[in-house]
Amino acid sequence: MTDLLANLGLGFSVALTFQNLGLCFLGCLVGTLIGVLPGVGPIATIAMLLPITFGLDPVGALIMLAGIYYGAQYGGSTTAILVNIPGEATSVITTLDGHQMARQGRAGIALGIAAMGSFFAGTVATLLIAALGAPLTGLAMIFGPAEYFALMVMGLVFAVVLARGSVLKAVAMILVGILLASVGTDLETGQERMTFGLNFLADGVDFSVLAMGLFGVAEILRNLDQTETREVVRQQIGRLLPGRAELKQAAPSVLRGTAIGSILGILPGNGAVLGPFASYAIEKRLAKDPSRFGHGAIEGVAGPESANNAGSQTSFIPLLTLGIPPNAVMALMVGAMTIHGIIPGPGVMTKNPNLFWGMIASMWIGNLMLLIINLPLVGLWVRLLKVPYRLMFPAILMFCSIGIYSINSLPTDVMFIAFFGVVGYALIKLGFEPAPLLLGFVLGRLMEEYLRRSLTLSRGDPMVFFERPVTAVLLLISVAMLALALTPKLRKSRDEVFTEA
């Protein structure tokens, strides 16, 4: 306990420096902005801003990038409530009751409870990361290559199971991702693999290029498909602070949402996305009068919003302690860390305690900032929503091009984001999700390395993965989850969670 306090103290001393406070604020502001704007997601934004963070010190850079991520979760709910379209994928659920509340003239209260619930959830999640960080890191330290390999397999299996849509397609995406990662010079033998003698492929496919193409450019192409209709609530936003009766009604939902979101967020694989859906389903089931849901029930905003924010923060746990990114945003954080010469994993906490604890402390500060900046700025966000997409996407296009060019000063990199953009668009059209591909890509090289090392240690005996208890259990869980996901019954209920309305 004293350790925890001392560590948090160190964290706050790092996060409260003038520069880091400023970067945290900037991250939160940018995050809220892109969260509010539909069609611009945190993945594309972080990919776009990666090159800009080159000049910063790693702690500040990661504090800012993290701020963008959880700031976007706050912003997404604003759009969901006021415009009835999710600003972020995770705020889909909030549109159901949040927008109804807005139509009844209670927009301010919906925004208020969403922000307060998110703040509470963020606080709990921050404490959870601090508390779980040390023991999990200790666990990870005794892991050998075989255990790591098994852990990564489990992480990828969870990503498949928790992704929406076809299991087969998700598996295929992960394999394609690992395959892409193997392009380039082989780390052990120095031989070039599948480069076709092309110079720019010798170092492999660049992570930022892939991410920006798949998520930045492809997202623009997909948005151009649909002509948008935005219906901003014309009614008064009204008072922001919920009354005592409403607080009493919402408080249990906030607690439950926080618990559900935190647990799902820790899971490897994108559990955080499930949080709001699961929370909404539970609130509806527990309510005395479920028919109120969909007609402006405050619990239907408070629960999912808390779950959303809790999950987005606890998803940092697998990244910071085990070095395994649970979702595409965390995969980008891995990219950001590697760019700054930090290898994500259990080593971060011991080698870079400043970074580890500074980031955690900054999350809490960031949440506080969001609570304060968000509510008074609602008017500004509403005005921003009136900027049409036809003016937004050329700007995104230009930022992407400049950003990617400035990494290596290579025009070929810029052309490659167009290429991967087209690939990403094709994937979307064919019913694939690009996120598992990125996860596979990020983990691919490490996985191969660990696999090779563990097999070298065992002299080529594949039984090494089943003889050690930890690996055996991890792989068993993976197989069981995959089998479960393929059974029709669970698949049905999984789809139901996603379509719950």
Place this chain on the structure above:
Amino acid sequence: MSEPKGGSGRHGLVRGPQSLAAGLGLLALGVFAVWAGGDLPQGTLGAMGPGLMPRWLGIGVATCGVALLAAAFVKDGDPIPPVAWRGLFVVVLAIIAFAVTIRPVGIGSFMTPGLGLIVAGPLAIMIGGYASPEARFGELVILALLLTAGCMLLFGDLLNLPIPIFPTVVIEAVSGSISTRLLLRIAVGVLIILGLGLIALRRGANRRRPVDVATHSLTT
């Protein structure tokens, strides 16, 4: 699944066109990967060669493709959603235009002139903007001017990223007589004044023609 024939209005053997296309794509990629990594030593399990992982990944991808192909004939699936070709082509064109104008690029024996951000940026915006059928020329010009000015200031001046701002010809012409940073700031100022001027002009024009205001407010 016993679906009555033609019940869903689809004809022929293929019942899931999306799965068919997806399966074919994966199969092709898998086979390609196995072929591309074919010349790499496989090694043994105890000492894995560089070719082992790519080969098995390729086989895995191809297997997924075959499974999807099979599903396309057995199970009713989704059709392939319509593709917005206009957006696709124009966006790609805009990015390529940026790539070849930002700095000199050799395409075969031909060398593109390096024009820097001040030309490549507006070019990308003007071309890219037409990816949307709702594009309007005047709006895009203003956006191009102001956004380029902002990006020059942010990336070139504040962040000092290694990105060429001006055409190489201009740099050579003015070298020695004026610092590039001052030149950058002057250019930013000119762009901003031009952009704001255009906005003012449009406002003025709209005020003089009240009919336009009505149609304008209807369409935005």
